[in-house]
Amino acid sequence: MNRLTTPWGELALTRFPEDPRDQLRAWDAADDYLLRHLADEGTDLSGSLVVLGDRWGALTTALAGHGPVQLTDSYLGRRATEANLARTGTDTSAVALRTVRDEPPDRIDVLLIRVPKSLALLEDQLHRLAPAIHPGTVVVGTGMVDEIHTSTLRLFERIVGPTRTSLAVRKARLIFCTPDPALPRSPSPWPLRYALPDGIGAMADRTVTNHAGVFCADRLDIGTRFFLGTLPAPRGPVDVIDLGCGNGVVGTAVAVASPGASVTFADESYSAVASARETYHDNVPDGAGRAAFVVGDGLAGLPDDSADLVLCNPPFHSHRATTDTTARRMFGDARRVLRPGGELWVVGNRHLGYHVRLRRIFGGCETVAGHPKFVVLRAVAPAPASPANRGPRTGTR
Ligand SMILES: C[S@@+](CC[C@H](N)C(=O)[O-])C[C@H]1O[C@@H](n2cnc3c(N)ncnc32)[C@H](O)[C@@H]1O
Numbered sequence: 001m002n003r004l005t006t007p008w009g010e011l012a013l014t015r016f017p018e019d020p021r022d023q024l025r026a027w028d029a030a031d032d033y034l035l036r037h038l039a040d041e042g043t044d045l046s047g048s049l050v051v052l053g054d055r056w057g058a059l060t061t062a063l064a065g066h067g068p069v070q071l072t073d074s075y076l077g078r079r080a081t082e083a084n085l086a087r088t089g090t091d092t093s094a095v096a097l098r099t100v101r102d103e104p105p106d107r108i109d110v111l112l113i114r115v116p117k118s119l120a121l122l123e124d125q126l127h128r129l130a131p132a133i134h135p136g137t138v139v140v141g142t143g144m145v146d147e148i149h150t151s152t153l154r155l156f157e158r159i160v161g162p163t164r165t166s167l168a169v170r171k172a173r174l175i176f177c178t179p180d181p182a183l184p185r186s187p188s189p190w191p192l193r194y195a196l197p198d199g200i201g202a203m204a205d206r207t208v209t210n211h212a213g214v215f216c217a218d219r220l221d222i223g224t225r226f227f228l229g230t231l232p233a234p235r236g237p238v239d240v241i242d243l244g245c246g247n248g249v250v251g252t253a254v255a256v257a258s259p260g261a262s263v264t265f266a267d268e269s270y271s272a273v274a275s276a277r278e279t280y281h282d283n284v285p286d287g288a289g290r291a292a293f294v295v296g297d298g299l300a301g302l303p304d305d306s307a308d309l310v311l312c313n314p315p316f317h318s319h320r321a322t323t324d325t326t327a328r329r330m331f332g333d334a335r336r337v338l339r340p341g342g343e344l345w346v347v348g349n350r351h352l353g354y355h356v357r358l359r360r361i362f363g364g365c366e367t368v369a370g371h372p373k374f375v376v377l378r379a380v381a382p383a384p385a386s387p388a389n390r391g392p393r394t395g396t397r
Contacts, residue, residue, distance in 0.1 A: 002026060006062040007039030012087055015056050016080035017297060017329075026080060027058035029170035034112060034142040035062050037166075037174055043138055047109025050132075052100075052125055053116045057081025060095060063112075067094035069105055073121060073213055075268040075295050099270040100125055101211075108132040115143035115152060115175070120190060121213030121271070122152065126159040127188035133160060133179045141175030148173050159183070191275065192218055196249070200228040202257040208247045209278035211271035215246040223374050224249060227313055227347035230369040230376045233257040238308040241266060241337065243299060243330055248276025250311050255284045255291065264292040264307075266299060298326075299333035310334040310344045316352060324352060331361050331379075338381035346377045 002025045013026035045066040052071045060070040061084040085092040156163040161180030190212035237260045242251025245265040265276040314327035334344040348354045358365035362379035369376040
């Protein structure tokens with residue numbers, strides 16, 4: 001556990017899920033810089049305070065005594081915030097944890113923005129929050145130097161008002177924005193709906209919906225495209241999971257090709273699950289009873305032995321680091337929820353070496369299709385071992 005010393009006290013902060021082997025901190029110099037700036041400037045925090053994009057809850061936890069509203073697109077970020085708040089002695093009853101899909105507050109007096117990785121998410125959120133911002137609203141953004149680009153500042157300029165940045169301190173920078181009520185107010189361009197190309201299997205020429213910040217923002221990713229061309233078309237009543245569903249294009253492809261399939265779409269992003277819901281209903285108009293939509297960490301909330309097929313295009317970045325940590329956890333989850341004989345299909349960059357992980361977790365895996373850059377792998381859940389020699393089912397590391 002790492003401690004962040006703030007003007008509001010020392011905070012013990014963790015990411016979610018908590019992993020004692022994880023050396024990554026739950027806060028960084030950008031959080032620290034913003035908190036010190038607020039204290040040094042004596043910013044009046046007595047009004048309506050909104051914190052957008054707080055990664056693991058460092059800002060919300062430090063400012064808990066001022067009753068912030070947190071807006072996040074990440075289930076993991078929200079769970080981390082809950083745990084970090086619970087660990088402080090502060091009265092946290094006034095803190096409101098909301099998602100970026102919820103109705104924003106009517107009035108905002110202080111808006112603190114941890115600049116998100118996705119410029120689209122920032123654009124959409126600034127559009128959504130703009131009506132609640134007034135000429136006296138204090139708007140301060142923060143991020144690491146390499147997260148703040150000219151395009152980021154232009155968004156603030158275009159949607160909120162004149163913008164400048166601070167000097168860099170420990171590779172972090174602040175963004176100061178003065179609201180300009182005279183700026184013409186336009187609606188957010190998000191969500192985007194776009195047509196898919198030909199030659200990709202069941203979803204050819206169909207349309208997907210992408211809310212801001214969701215993978216495949218305005219066109220199909222090439223890995224997803226390759227995956228779509230290789231998907232199985234199971235017959236009969238099968239239970240399928242689209243794990244890390246993004247806009248839901250993969251699970252919807254199976255639902256279109258296999259009318260007996262029931263599909264669960266799972267993602268840790270609220271906007272992804274909202275996108276998947278729209279993509280599915282637009283393409284499977286009579287499929288209301290055959291789909292479920294779950295925001296969560298991997299398949300944590302789903303029962304053992306409940307699926308026949310899990311489809312997964314795992315993330316291989318966590319914020320700025322390349323890592324297969326989430327992929328490994330997803331493979332372990334898939335192993336747990338698959339019925340004996342059920343299959344996990346995975347697409348990934350060839351160099352990530354997922355086959356090694358899959359062999360360890362499933363006892364084997366085969367290559368379904370290859371491409372110079374990608375590979376589609378299939379692992380089959382074995383029949384349960386006899387009780388005498390049964391090992392732990394989720395031993396994924
Ligand atoms: C590479 S994208 C794949 C999206 C979509 N399936 C596709 O192929 O276009 C990976 C997805 O995994 C989601 N994700 C990341 N961590 C997750 C977690 N712990 N649990 C569930 N989903 C997660 C991301 O939000 C993202 O939508």
